[in-house]
Amino acid sequence: xxxxxxxxxxxxxxxxxxxxxxxxxxxxxxxxxxxxxxxxxxxxxxxxxxxxxxxxxxxxxxxxxxxxxxxxxxxxxxxxxxxxxxxxxxxxxxxxxxxxxxxxxxxxxxxxxxxxxxxxxxxxxxxxxxxxxxxxxxxxxxxxxxxxxxxxxxxxxxxxxxxxxxxxxxxxxxxxxxxxxxxxxxxxxxxxxxxxxxxxxxxxxxxxxxxxxxxxxxxxxxxxxxxxxxxxxxxxxxxxxxxxxxxxxxxxxxxxxxxxxxxxxxxxxxxxxxxxxxxxxxxxxxxxxxxxxxxxxxxxxxxxxxxxxxxxxxxxxxxxxxxxxxxxxxxxxxxxxxxxxxxxxxxxxxxxxxxxxxxxxxxxxxxxxxxxxxx
Amino acid sequence: xxxxxxxxxxxxxxxxxxxxxxxxxxxxxxxxxxxxxxxxxxxxxxxxxxxxxxxxxxxxxxxxxxxxxxxxxxxxxxxxxxxxxxxxxxxxxxxxxxxxxxxxxxxxxxxxxxxxxxxxxxxxxxxxxxxxxxxxxxxxxxxxxxxxxxxxxxxxxxxxxxxxxxxxxxxxxxxxxxxxxxxxxxxxxxxxxxxxxxxxxxxxxxxxxxxxxxxxxxxxxx
Numbered sequence: 001x002x003x004x005x006x007x008x009x010x011x012x013x014x015x016x017x018x019x020x021x022x023x024x025x026x027x028x029x030x031x032x033x034x035x036x037x038x039x040x041x042x043x044x045x046x047x048x049x050x051x052x053x054x055x056x057x058x059x060x061x062x063x064x065x066x067x068x069x070x071x072x073x074x075x076x077x078x079x080x081x082x083x084x085x086x087x088x089x090x091x092x093x094x095x096x097x098x099x100x101x102x103x104x105x106x107x108x109x110x111x112x113x114x115x116x117x118x119x120x121x122x123x124x125x126x127x128x129x130x131x132x133x134x135x136x137x138x139x140x141x142x143x144x145x146x147x148x149x150x151x152x153x154x155x156x157x158x159x160x161x162x163x164x165x166x167x168x169x170x171x172x173x174x175x176x177x178x179x180x181x182x183x184x185x186x187x188x189x190x191x192x193x194x195x196x197x198x199x200x201x202x203x204x205x206x207x208x209x210x211x212x213x214x215x216x217x218x219x220x221x222x223x224x225x226x227x228x229x230x231x232x233x234x235x236x237x238x239x240x241x242x243x244x245x246x247x248x249x250x251x252x253x254x255x256x257x258x259x260x261x262x263x264x265x266x267x268x269x270x271x272x273x274x275x276x277x278x279x280x281x282x283x284x285x286x287x288x289x290x291x292x293x294x295x296x297x298x299x300x301x302x303x304x305x306x307x308x309x310x311x312x313x314x315x316x317x318x319x320x321x322x323x324x325x326x327x328x329x330x331x332x333x334x335x336x337x338x339x340x341x342x343x344x345x346x347x348x349x350x351x352x353x354x355x356x357x358x359x360x361x362x363x364x365x366x367x368x369x370x371x372x373x374x375x
Numbered sequence: 376x377x378x379x380x381x382x383x384x385x386x387x388x389x390x391x392x393x394x395x396x397x398x399x400x401x402x403x404x405x406x407x408x409x410x411x412x413x414x415x416x417x418x419x420x421x422x423x424x425x426x427x428x429x430x431x432x433x434x435x436x437x438x439x440x441x442x443x444x445x446x447x448x449x450x451x452x453x454x455x456x457x458x459x460x461x462x463x464x465x466x467x468x469x470x471x472x473x474x475x476x477x478x479x480x481x482x483x484x485x486x487x488x489x490x491x492x493x494x495x496x497x498x499x500x501x502x503x504x505x506x507x508x509x510x511x512x513x514x515x516x517x518x519x520x521x522x523x524x525x526x527x528x529x530x531x532x533x534x535x536x537x538x539x540x541x542x543x544x545x546x547x548x549x550x551x552x553x554x555x556x557x558x559x560x561x562x563x564x565x566x567x568x569x570x571x572x573x574x575x576x577x578x579x580x581x582x583x584x585x586x587x588x589x590x591x592x593x594x595x596x597x
Contacts, residue, residue: 036421037414041441339414340407355402 012132015112018323023271026330027074033331034338043070081264089257091161100159101258101265104152108272111145114138115279116200118289118318119296122311130289130319131200138199139191142280143184146236149273150176153238153245153254156266160257168254171345172238172245178352179235179242186228186360189367190218190284203288207295213302215292218285224363226285228356233277234333235348239270241340244348278329286325289318451532456516458533459507461551462526467575469552471526473500477518485511486518487566494571503568505551509536510544531555549577 028043035042047067050056066072088094115138118130135141150172157169194202208216219226235242246253255266282288293299294317298308309317343351399405424438442449451457462470473490491503518527531554538544545563550556552574557563569577 033418035439036425037418039417039421039438039440041439041443335411335415335418339410 007126007128008132011128011130014130015115015117015132016109018117019109019112019272019275020268022275022326022330023268024074026271026274026334027077028071029330029334030337031073032070033334037335037338043073044068046070046073046076048072048075078264081261081267084260086260086262087257089161092257093159096155096159097257098262100152100156101255101262101269102152103155104149104269105265105272107145107149107152108269108276111142111149111276112279114141114199115283116203116288117322118315120200121315129200130315134200135198137197139187139197139202139284142199142276143187146273146276147176147180149269152269153266156258157245157254160254162257164251165254165256167251168245168247168256171247171251172254175235175238175242175244175348178349179232179356182228182352182356182360183232183236185357186225186232186363187284189222189225189360189363192364192367192371193218193221199283199288203283203290206287207290209293209302215287215290217287217290222285222363222367224359225367226281228360228363229285230277230281231351231356233280234336235352237270237273237277237333239274239333240337241342242348243342244345247342274330274333275326278326278333281329282322282325286329287321288325289322291317291321294318451534453530455532455534456514456519456529458509458531458536458554459512459518459527459529459546459551460531460554461502461505461548462528463552463574467577468571469502469505469526469548469574470524471502471505471522472498472524473502474523476521476523477527480517480521482515482517483511483513485509489566489568491568491571501571502548503570504566505548506566507546507551508541508544509546510541552577 031043034040045067047063049060049063063072088097113133114131114135116129116131121128121130133141153172154169157165157167157172160166190202191197194205196202196205206215206217210216210220214220238245246255255263258266293301294309294314296311296314298306298314300306421438424433424436427433428438464470471488472493473488475488475490478484478486478488485508487504487506487508488502489504490500493499493501514529516529519529533554536544542562542565545565546557547564547567548569549564549567
C-alpha cells in the first residue's frame with residue numbers, strides 16, 4: 001500500500017517536474033530561438049556569482065557560461081515576478097481575481113494526468129504504468145480539462161474591472177467556441193481508427209507497421225486530422241498567431257490588471273498549454289512513446305535484422321522518445337509563433353467554422369468509409 | 376503600338392487590383408510553409424554558426440547582426456562630426472592662438488576662451504582656458520571651419536556623451552587636449568586656467584584607445 005503510494009507519487013513527480021521544467025525552459029527558448037531566427041544574439045547578460053566560500057570558486061565560471069547562454073534569465077524572471085507587488089484593482093473582486101490564474105494553471109496541469117509518458121514498467125513483480133491516472137476515456141478527460149482551462153481566462157477578464165480585460169476574456173471565449181469544435185471533431189477520425197479512447201491503448205496500436213515497414217502513426221493514417229488538430233491546439237494555447245485574447249498591440253489582454261506571480265501563473269499557463277498541445281499531438285498522431293521498429297522484445301527491422309533490448313532499456317527508450325518528440329513539437333510551435341502574424345478576429349472565426357470544422361467532418365466520413373472497407 | 380512607358384503605366388494603374396488567389400493559395404498552406412522554411416533556415420544556420428564559433432570555426436561568418444554596444448563599437452565614418460579636440464604642437468602646447476574665431480562663430484555660444492600672452496612673439500597668444508559646454512553644442516562644425524590654425528577638430532570618434540547633470544557635459548582644456556581622460560563622475564573644473572609651462576605635463580600616462588576606429592567581429596563576444 002505504502003509502496004504503491006510512493007510509486008504513484010514518484011510518477012506524479014516525474015510528470016509534474018517534467019512539465020514545469022519544459023514550461024520554464026520555454027522562456028529561455030522563446031528568447032534564444034527568436035533571436036536565432038532573426039539574426040540576433042538574444043538574452044546573454046543576466047548572471048549572478050556566489051561568494052567564494054559558498055562554492056563560488058567552482059560555480060562562478062559555470063554561472064557566467066550559463067548567463068552567457070541566457071539560461072539564468074529564467075531565474076531573474078522568477079525573482080522579479082515573486083517580489084513584485086500584487087495589485088487588485090478597486091473595481092475588481094479580490095477572491096475571484098486571485099482564483100482566476102489558479103484555475104487556469106490548475107486545469108492546464110491536471111490535463112497531464114491522463115497522458116502516458118512511457119510503456120508500463122514490469123519491475124519487482126509489479127506493473128507500474130507511467131501515467132498518473134489510468135483513465136479509460138483519457139482522451140475525453142484531457143479535452144474536458146483543456147476546455148475548462150479557458151474559464152480562468154474569462155474569469156480574469158470579468159473580475160478585473162477593466163474594459164480591455166473584459167474584451168480579452170470575451171475574445172478568449174469566442175475564440176474557444178471557434179476552435180474547440182474542430183479540436184474535438186478532428187479527433188473523432190482517430191478515435192474511429194483506433195477504436196478506443198484510452199491513450200495508452202492508442203499508443204500501443206500505433207506500434208503496428210503498415211505494409212511491414214511504415215509505422216502506423218496517427219499522422220500516417222490521419223494526416224488531415226493531424227493538421228486540423230495541430231491548428232486547433234495552437235489556437236488553444238492562446239499564442240501567436242492565435243493570441244487574440246492577449247493581442248498586445250490592440251488590447252493588452254485579459255491579464256491587464258495582473259501583476260507579480262498572479263501574472264506569472266497566466267504566463268506559465270500559456271507555456272504549460274504549449275507542452276500539453278505538444279504532448280497531445282505526440283500521443284495521438286506521432287506514436288507517443290513508441291520508437292519505430294521497437295517491440296517489447298527488441299528492435300525488429302523490416303529488412304530482417306533484430307536486436308534484443310532489455311525491458312528497462314525498452315522503457316528508457318520509450319521515455320526518451322516521448323521527450324524528444326515533445327521537445328520537437330515545442331520547437332515547432334515556437335517556430336510558428338515567431339513566423340506567422342496574428343490572425344484578424346474574423347479570420348479566426350472563418351478559419352475555425354468554415355475551414356477546420358468542415359475539413360474535420362469530411363475526415364470523419366472518409367475515415368468511416370476506410371474503416372468499414374478495410375475490416 | 377504601345378511604348379514601354381505606356382506598358383509600365385498600365386501596370387501601375389492595375390497594381391491596386393489584386394490577383395485572385397488560386398484554390399491552393401487560398402488555403403495559405405504554401406505561404407505558411409515558405410515562411411516556416413525561411414525562419415527555420417535562419418535558425419539552423421545561426422545555430423550552426425554559433426556552435427562553430429565556440430570551437431573557433433567560421434570566424435568570418437557572423438551569426439548575428441548585433442553589435443554589443445558598450446563592448447563593441449560600430450566603425451564610424453571618417454567625416455562624422457564627433458566630440459571636439461584641440462590639436463597640439465610638437466612640444467605639447469595647444470596649436471590654438473586664441474583668435475576667438477570659433478567662439479565668435481559658434482551659433483550655440485558654447486565655447487569659452489580666455490586668452491593669455493604667449494612667450495613666443497611670433498605666436499602672440501595662447502588659450503589659458505578653453506571650455507566647451509557640450510550641453511549647448513549643436514555639432515555644427517563651424518568652429519572647425521572657422522579655425523585658421525587647424526587647432527580644433529571634431530574627429531575623436533567619441534559620440535557616447537552622457538552625464539548625470541549639465542555640469543557633467545562640460546569639457547575643459549585638459550580634456551580637450553587629451554580626449555577621454557576626464558573622470559566623468561566628478562564635477563568638472565570650469566574655466567581652469569593653465570600657464571604655458573603646464574601644457575607639457577598634461578600628457579596622459581596611458582592614453583585611452585580611441586573608440587570607433589576598429590570594429591571587433593560581432594561573434595567574438597558571448
